[in-house]
Amino acid sequence: MMRRFVSFLFNFMIFATIIVVALAVATVGLTRKVNKYREEYRRGVMATVFKEIIPILSFTRGTVKTINIHVGQEVKKGDVLVEIDNPALRGKIAALQQYGENVSAQTEAQVAQVEIRYFIISAPADGIIGEVQVTEGSPVEDFTQLAVLYANENTKFLSELTVDQYAVVSRSPTLLAYSKRLNQHIRLKPDILKPDQKDPERQGAEKKIGLYFTLLDSSGSAQLVHNEDVELLLSPTNEGGKRPIDYFVDFWNGMLEEKTTL
Amino acid sequence: MKRPKLGRIQNTVVLFLFVVPFTTFFYASYVFNPIHAGNMTLYVLQVIADAIAITTVGTLWLTILLDLIVPDHRQRDLLYRPEWVRLKHATVDIFIPVSTESFSIIEKTLRQVSSLPYTKKCVYVLDDGGSEKIRNLASTLGVCYFSRKKHERTFAKSGNINFGLRHAKGEFVVIFDADHVPHENFLERLLPFFENDRVALVQTPQHYSNTDHFIPAGTSQAQEIFYTYVQPAKNSYNAAFCVGTNMIFRRKALDAIGGVALRNHSEDIWTTIYLHENGYESVYVNEVLASGRAPENIPAYFRQQNRWARGGFTLFFYKNPLFVTGLTLDQRMQYFFSNIHYFSGFAILIYLLLPIVYLFFDIHPMNLRYSHELLIRYVPYAATVFFLPWFLLGRIRLATISTSIVLFSEYIRAFLSVIGKESYTWIATEGDERVTEKPIMVYIWPHVLFLALAFLAILVGWYNPADFSATILATLWIGVNSYFVFEFLNRGLITKETV
Numbered sequence: 172m173m174r175r176f177v178s179f180l181f182n183f184m185i186f187a188t189i190i191v192v193a194l195a196v197a198t199v200g201l202t203r204k205v206n207k208y209r210e211e212y213r214r215g216v217m218a219t220v221f222k223e224i225i226p227i228l229s230f231t232r233g234t235v236k237t238i239n240i241h242v243g244q245e246v247k248k249g250d251v252l253v254e255i256d257n258p259a260l261r262g263k264i265a266a267l268q269q270y271g272e273n274v275s276a277q278t279e280a281q282v283a284q285v286e287i288r289y290f291i292i293s294a295p296a297d298g299i300i301g302e303v304q305v306t307e308g309s310p311v312e313d314f315t316q317l318a319v320l321y322a323n324e325n326t327k328f329l330s331e332l333t334v335d336q337y338a339v340v341s342r343s344p345t346l347l348a349y350s351k352r353l354n355q356h357i358r359l360k361p362d363i364l365k366p367d368q369k370d371p372e373r374q375g376a377e378k379k380i381g382l383y384f385t386l387l388d389s390s391g392s393a394q395l396v397h398n399e400d401v402e403l404l405l406s407p408t409n410e411g412g413k414r415p416i417d418y419f420v421d422f423w424n425g426m427l428e429e430k431t432t433l
Numbered sequence: 434m435k436r437p438k439l440g441r442i443q444n445t446v447v448l449f450l451f452v453v454p455f456t457t458f459f460y461a462s463y464v465f466n467p468i469h470a471g472n473m474t475l476y477v478l479q480v481i482a483d484a485i486a487i488t489t490v491g492t493l494w495l496t497i498l499l500d501l502i503v504p505d506h507r508q509r510d511l512l513y514r515p516e517w518v519r520l521k522h523a524t525v526d527i528f529i530p531v532s533t534e535s536f537s538i539i540e541k542t543l544r545q546v547s548s549l550p551y552t553k554k555c556v557y558v559l560d561d562g563g564s565e566k567i568r569n570l571a572s573t574l575g576v577c578y579f580s581r582k583k584h585e586r587t588f589a590k591s592g593n594i595n596f597g598l599r600h601a602k603g604e605f606v607v608i609f610d611a612d613h614v615p616h617e618n619f620l621e622r623l624l625p626f627f628e629n630d631r632v633a634l635v636q637t638p639q640h641y642s643n644t645d646h647f648i649p650a651g652t653s654q655a656q657e658i659f660y661t662y663v664q665p666a667k668n669s670y671n672a673a674f675c676v677g678t679n680m681i682f683r684r685k686a687l688d689a690i691g692g693v694a695l696r697n698h699s700e701d702i703w704t705t706i707y708l709h710e711n712g713y714e715s716v717y718v719n720e721v722l723a724s725g726r727a728p729e730n731i732p733a734y735f736r737q738q739n740r741w742a743r744g745g746f747t748l749f750f751y752k753n754p755l756f757v758t759g760l761t762l763d764q765r766m767q768y769f770f771s772n773i774h775y776f777s778g779f780a781i782l783i784y785l786l787l788p789i790v791y792l793f794f795d796i797h798p799m800n801l802r803y804s805h806e807l808l809i810r811y812v813p814y815a816a817t818v819f820f821l822p823w824f825l826l827g828r829i830r831l832a833t834i835s836t837s838i839v840l841f842s843e844y845i846r847a848f849l850s851v852i853g854k855e856s857y858t859w860i861a862t863e864g865d866e867r868v869t870e871k872p873i874m875v876y877i878w879p880h881v882l883f884l885a886l887a888f889l890a891i892l893v894g895w896y897n898p899a900d901f902s903a904t905i906l907a908t909l910w911i912g913v914n915s916y917f918v919f920e921f922l923n924r925g926l927i928t929k930e931t932v
Contacts (some may be wrong), residue, residue: 179872181874184872189878193888196889197892200794200893204897207795295655413444
């Protein structure tokens with residue numbers, strides 16, 4: 172009887188030790204995972220806005236007559252940006268038109284008329300003026316750059332991701348980004364890898380992977396500024412529909428949150 | 434002329450044997466390439482485990498294949514004339530070494546042995562327990578009873594047999610464990626092999642009659658591979674070795690090597706190796722001529738396996754068969770193959786732990802970015818490794834896998850104690866009544882710990898899994914493994930339950 176009791180006690184103690192050891196290992200593992208989760212996914216990853224740069228050039232010679240734009244101004248396609256004047260050309264046309272019967276003079280006048288069309292420079296696309304490089308009265312030559320337009324179309328976001336983050340991103344069709352300046356969320360989708368990027372799958376865990384995103388809905392792009400940063404929200408909970416595991420994740424995060432604030 | 438039955442190998446198995454090296458190479462060439470490493474420590478472990486597993490399967494494969502392609506099967510050339518038994522009519526001593534087995538088991542064996550229809554036999558009960566009941570039984574049955582004095586009881590069974598050899602004077606020595614009951618034709622069947630003077634040992638398989646229990650059902654299938662395929666193959670290289678019971682020794686040969694090797698355990702393989710060293714031959718007859726009982730409960734089973742594993746490791750570390758002069762190359766290889774089987778304990782442990790480590794800590798031995806490549810190579814390999822024993826046996830019982838997986842703890846324990854030169858105390862395999870039983874947890878704590886870790890690993894692993902497919906795979910793998918381990922504990926702890 173005594174021996175059976177000792178045996179039972181011994182068994183029980185080993186069993187208890189096993190449970191304690193297993194729980195300890197599990198705690199270490201879970202803590203690691205939670206920390207990693209907080210590191211990698213909750214703290215946002217920055218993405219830089221890259222807008223398509225369209226240089227506004229002059230295609231004629233003359234002086235700038237009026238400038239209808241200022242930096243940061245939103246323009247629609249076809250809006251008149253800059254008007255150029257060339258009194259010499261206008262004088263030439265007027266002089267040539269006096270010889271109505273002379274065919275060669277008329278031809279030359281018509282060529283000059285065509286050139287006058289280039290005096291009005293309009294926006295080639297919707298966008299925002301990034302830079303104005305001339306003032307009223309500035310002389311311009313052929314192909315002088317007058318201004319820079321950041322197009323609303325083809326806005327891209329470049330982000331440097333770790334391998335783990337890349338794994339999260341490449342699994343999700345869309346993800347949210349948050350702009351602090353605008354205090355609003357924008358929805359992005361992964362686009363192409365940075366062209367000079369080597370194959371990310373062949374890189375070590377330390378290397379960063381440059382990945383471009385595009386806007387899911389381009390209407391919001393007007394508010395974004397070239398070269399500004401937005402925060403990528405890689406947390407799975409921000410992907411819209413919740414998966415069953417997300418409730419578990421939220422629960423744990425809630426627990427940890429309370430602990431840290433206390 | 435009547436021939437002994439040979440082990441049969443089916444044609445499917447032959448075909449399959451040619452596929453195994455290709456799938457194995459396909460897999461190994463991927464895993465052993467360090468470019469594909471993930472976490473370096475785990476990768477090294479994985480490589481070790483795979484190397485052991487591939488070697489184990491490879492040796493089994495090589496043994497069977499060589500046996501197939503060697504045209505003159507040794508058994509065909511063996512001299513065998515059944516009438517020789519009557520002509521020679523040699524004297525036979527039958528030893529039944531007894532230590533602490535229960536009386537009913539011993540009684541059954543003794544009655545059967547003493548009624549064997551062979552006139553010039555002498556039965557010796559060698560009782561290390563010194564039991565009065567057995568002495569009385571021996572006198573009623575008219576068999577010789579000898580018992581060593583308490584201070585003489587060294588070297589367990591081998592000491593006991595050598596003690597018996599001092600009293601017996603017959604030309605042949607038959608040894609039965611106390612729980613092995615011979616069939617009536619045992620002697621008539623096997624004695625003719627001794628017409629050849631060089632034959633020193635004739636061995637028959639161990640057959641378990643209690644396969645209605647879970648553990649014996651599993652072990653008997655594992656044994657079946659050994660006795661149906663491995664031993665006959667070893668036999669063709671004259672490397673079949675003694676398994677401790679159901680065999681006949683030539684007394685002259687035993688005397689030439691100074692009796693049975695004096696060891697605390699696995700004296701059988703040592704004796705055989707000494708016999709082979711001295712140029713004697715061994716014969717294996719794949720025919721069940723005695724049936725015994727396999728251990729039914731976990732402590733007995735683990736003790737038995739621990740003993741066998743110790744035997745393998747001791748031979749490997751202290752008398753490595755590769756370097757024993759006097760053995761042929763074939764024999765060296767065959768002995769070596771039997772030894773390295775016991776290293777599989779490490780492989781099993783690593784395979785059990787890797788998915789758990791992955792789920793807990795998110796680190797993995799292989800680079801998961803190539804997981805599809807790994808899968809393409811792993812699936813055929815795993816299939817062939819799994820189906821090789823399947824085809825050999827016809828089917829695999831759940832009990833077989835269960836009882837093989839759980840052995841890792843005993844193999845590693847045996848390894849450590851052999852390395853640490855720990856002394857061994859003999860406890861009989863089955864029917865032990867008088868020896869005080871250690872608490873069960875001493876034997877099964879690694880398995881309980883595995884189950885606890887497996888359960889928690891699945892919980893932790895599904896917290897924000899980094900890679901879904903890998904997590905699902907790891908979970909499945911853990912689930913299957915823990916099912917087998919759990920089933921072993923569940924069925925093994927309740928010994929009365931049937932399969």
